[in-house]
Structures are given as C-alpha cells and as structure tokens.
Amino acid sequence: MAITLSHSSAILKGEIHLTSSKSESNRALIIQALSAGVFDLEKLSISNDTIVLKELLSSQDDKLSVNLAGTAMRFLTAYLAIQNKEVVLTGAQRMKERPIQVLVEVLREMGAEISYQEKEGYPPLKIRGKKLFGEKVTIDGGISSQYISALLLIAPKLEKGLIIAFEGELISKPYVNMTIEMMRYFGAEVHWKDHSIVVAPGEYKGKGFKVEADWSAASYWYSMVALAKEADITLYGLKKESLQGDSVVQEIYKSFGVATEFIEGGIRLTKSPILNTQISILNFKDCPDIAQTVAVTCAALNAKVKLTGLKTLRIKETDRIAALHTELTKLGFSIDVEGDDILLNSSFGTTQGGVIESLIQEGSTSLATYEDHRMAMAFAPLAMQNPITIEDENVVVKSYPNFWKDLQHVGVKVG
Numbered sequence: 001m002a003i004t005l006s007h008s009s010a011i012l013k014g015e016i017h018l019t020s021s022k023s024e025s026n027r028a029l030i031i032q033a034l035s036a037g038v039f040d041l042e043k044l045s046i047s048n049d050t051i052v053l054k055e056l057l058s059s060q061d062d063k064l065s066v067n068l069a070g071t072a073m074r075f076l077t078a079y080l081a082i083q084n085k086e087v088v089l090t091g092a093q094r095m096k097e098r099p100i101q102v103l104v105e106v107l108r109e110m111g112a113e114i115s116y117q118e119k120e121g122y123p124p125l126k127i128r129g130k131k132l133f134g135e136k137v138t139i140d141g142g143i144s145s146q147y148i149s150a151l152l153l154i155a156p157k158l159e160k161g162l163i164i165a166f167e168g169e170l171i172s173k174p175y176v177n178m179t180i181e182m183m184r185y186f187g188a189e190v191h192w193k194d195h196s197i198v199v200a201p202g203e204y205k206g207k208g209f210k211v212e213a214d215w216s217a218a219s220y221w222y223s224m225v226a227l228a229k230e231a232d233i234t235l236y237g238l239k240k241e242s243l244q245g246d247s248v249v250q251e252i253y254k255s256f257g258v259a260t261e262f263i264e265g266g267i268r269l270t271k272s273p274i275l276n277t278q279i280s281i282l283n284f285k286d287c288p289d290i291a292q293t294v295a296v297t298c299a300a301l302n303a304k305v306k307l308t309g310l311k312t313l314r315i316k317e318t319d320r321i322a323a324l325h326t327e328l329t330k331l332g333f334s335i336d337v338e339g340d341d342i343l344l345n346s347s348f349g350t351t352q353g354g355v356i357e358s359l360i361q362e363g364s365t366s367l368a369t370y371e372d373h374r375m376a377m378a379f380a381p382l383a384m385q386n387p388i389t390i391e392d393e394n395v396v397v398k399s400y401p402n403f404w405k406d407l408q409h410v411g412v413k414v415g
Contacts, residue, residue: 002389004389005388012410014411018213021244022071028211029057035205045214048069064087064088066091068371073095081154100121102139104121111132113127144315149178158201163199172288172312174244177245212237212242214244218235218267220293220400223293224384225269246289249287252290258270292313292320292375299333305343317370318375367388368391376403
C-alpha cells in the first residue's frame, strides 16, 4: 500500500530507539547454531531477514525458503553444507535471480554436495550436508562479502579449519572484519596473514552477546537532519567503537551539515554550519548499504558528486543503480550512470543554506520501491522538502519494521 510523507515545519526534534543491526544479528544466530554451548542474544533484530533466518535454523522441514533474505540465503548455504541432512534451499522469485555460483563452487571444492534445481548458478539449491575438511581456498576479492562471511562462520567446524586467500582487492572489508571480530568474541581462532584469512579448527564458546543498533538505519536519520531546517535528534543503541562499516556515515555527513555527538547510550545529531556540496567523489566499496541514502541526500542538496564502488548494488534486492537513476530522474534531478558509477549533476538553484527550494516536479511525487527496503527509506527524507509518496510501505519490514512509526514520532505526517 502506498503512503504519503510530509513535514509541516521541517524542524526535527526527538529521541529514537534505533532498530538493531541485522548484520550482527544474523552472524550471531549462525554462531549460536554452531556453538556447543547455550547463550542468549540480547537486542536481536526484529527485521524480517533476521526473523526468517532464526526460524529456518530451527526448522526440521526438508524445503526451506528465505523469501527475499539475501544474507540468510548465503549464510544457510554454507551452514547446511555441514549439517547431517538433505534440504532444498529456495526463495522468492527475485532471490532466484541473484547469483550464488561463486559460493557454491567454493563449497564444492571443499567437498560439499550441492546441486542447482532450476537455473545453473542460482537458487534453489539441493544441499546434502556432510563433514567438510576445509584446508585452503582462493577467492576473488571482488565478490560479495556475504560469501566470504558465510565461509568464515563455518570454518571453525571444518576438520582442518580454513585458509581463505584473496585474488585482487577485497571489497566490503568492514563486513568481513565484523565477522572475524564476532568469531573471536565467541572463541574462534582467526587472523589475517598477508592477503589471507586463517581460521583454526575448534569450537565456538557460548557467551552472552548484545547486538548494537544499526548504523545502516542511522543513515536515514543523517539524511533527514541534512535536509531539515533545524534538527536535534538522539539515536539510542549506537556506540563509538562499532563493528559496523556503515558507521562511516558520521564522517560522510560532516560535509552535508550534520554534526555527531556521542552521548551515553547513543548519538546526538544536530545541524552544523559546515556544508560542502563540492565533494568530487565518494567511494562506497566498504559501505554499499548506505550508497542509496547518500545519493538522494546529494541530489537534494544540489551536490555535484561521483559515487563509485557500487558494483554489488547491481545484484541486491533490485538493480539499485538502475532504480536510483529511474527514480531520481523522475523527480527532475540530473543523474548519469557510467558503468557501475553514478554521477549526480548540480541542476537546481539553491537557497543560501544549500537545500533546494522546490524539489519535486508536479505530478512526479510517487516513488517506486522495487521490493527494496532501502529504496523506500533512502527517499523518505525528501519529505523534509516536499510531500512525497512511497508506493509500498511494507517493504521496510525487511530491515527496519518501525521506520514509519519512528518518523511519526518526530513529526513526519504518514498517511
């Protein structure tokens, strides 16, 4: 169902208990399932992706569907490969269009029995779980970090552990490091050696874990503050020493007039007099999940900037590069796509504060979401400038189910 968003004053004030990180939650659930001990996970994400993964890990069915949960598909492919059972792992139609061949081929190299049930290289998969030995594999560093994390998480359970050697530059490295740090927290022996990761065989140790709030979700609030006239927003649950690569959002938004103050239990966001719309290039190879949010912010602030490091956006819930191009063009912005790069062109007159006075062309207020939660939430901050319509409100349940309620809490009209 479509909803319309607007804000009468564009003045934001309030406190938000931010949704928990699904990245941390999903890694913790796999470790919990592989652990010999029993332990509690505090502040587990309530996102659909995490709920689906938790349910499937405890399911006894011989056919499991992740629906649209990409992380669950990748993590479960590796997890089920070492379980003593035969399962068909499938998902929604879009999931059947998302490649998984790289991960399957590496697991097969380690001895896994996995076959494709429909299109070669794509789900659904038939997995006959068995004991795997591990040793050493070589992987292209340009692949999705979720493949690498899936392998790392099961590595301690392999008879000989695992060495993952990388060819070329490793993208999304913060996500890999998050996996490594969480594995170490639960007792795994894992370390970098040159351009490889070495994991010793062993057992995870049961240990209580509290999931941090989600910095990806925080990015939408940074964008809201950047586009507001005045703002004073507190987000609870975030910490300065974060495992999440998307915490770099605080540095990126300094240029867009957002100041971050770490307080007890979270952060405080306020408007800053510093506004730099002359940034020439921003690289998202380490933080692709916040690229859409920043793209919309840059367009709305009339910033001329090139966004790079977006290769993995082509194979997400939708082709996010194409979707951004379509929807920003629909709104009247000048945007070009060169390969996997996005070029935002300065095309509107601005007010003294840097934010455009008139954003949305009449008759072009309805924004498609492409079954992609991040499309809906990335465009939502535009409501600080003009009323906008989001065509599918339910899509946000994938990662941030309370997003619309949280917007209402700070004065955004949602109807």
